[in-house]
Amino acid sequence: MEKKGLTWFTGLPQHSRRILLSLLSVLFCLTVSAQQQITAKGSVLSSDNEPIVGATILQTGTSNGTVTDINGEFTIMVPAGSMLKISYIGFQTQDVKASSQSLHIVLKEEDKSLNEVVVMGYGVQKKKLVTGATVQVNGKDLEKLKR
Numbered sequence: 264m265e266k267k268g269l270t271w272f273t274g275l276p277q278h279s280r281r282i283l284l285s286l287l288s289v290l291f292c293l294t295v296s297a298q299q300q301i302t303a304k305g306s307v308l309s310s311d312n313e314p315i316v317g318a319t320i321l322q323t324g325t326s327n328g329t330v331t332d333i334n335g336e337f338t339i340m341v342p343a344g345s346m347l348k349i350s351y352i353g354f355q356t357q358d359v360k361a362s363s364q365s366l367h368i369v370l371k372e373e374d375k376s377l378n379e380v381v382v383m384g385y386g387v388q389k390k391k392l393v394t395g396a397t398v399q400v401n402g403k404d405l406e407k408l409k410r
Contacts, residue, residue, distance in 0.1 A: 309372070
């Protein structure tokens with residue numbers, strides 16, 4: 264009885280077998296790494312259930328990230344099991360595990376608040392050239408605020 268199976272492989276020259284095995288190894292590695300990526304989707308809301316526009320979603324330990332859209336929603340491709348760091352100014356940062364299921368993240372407001380605001384202005388410019396809002400305040404107006 265004649266043996267069949269890998270006789271075609273063993274009949275190849277040594278360098279051809281090495282090239283073929285290398286190509287198969289690379290193909291296997293690409294397939295395995297592609298299977299490990301997931302698409303994490305979700306929404307980021309404030310504690311009063313309002314969407315947070317522009318919240319940052321960052322894969323922990325990398326520069327892979329995205330921001331929420333006008334509806335507070337995001338989509339990001341990450342390796343399965345990775346952690347996501349969600350942050351926004353004025354809210355506590357939150358870490359969540361990436362999942363292929365839709366994530367619903369509610370950020371809590373930070374208890375920190377500003378006690379003082381100092382505004383300083385220098386220079387002279389014509390009022391018609393200013394593109395933002397301008398307010399003229401004198402010392403008497405500031406004194407009224409202290410009372």
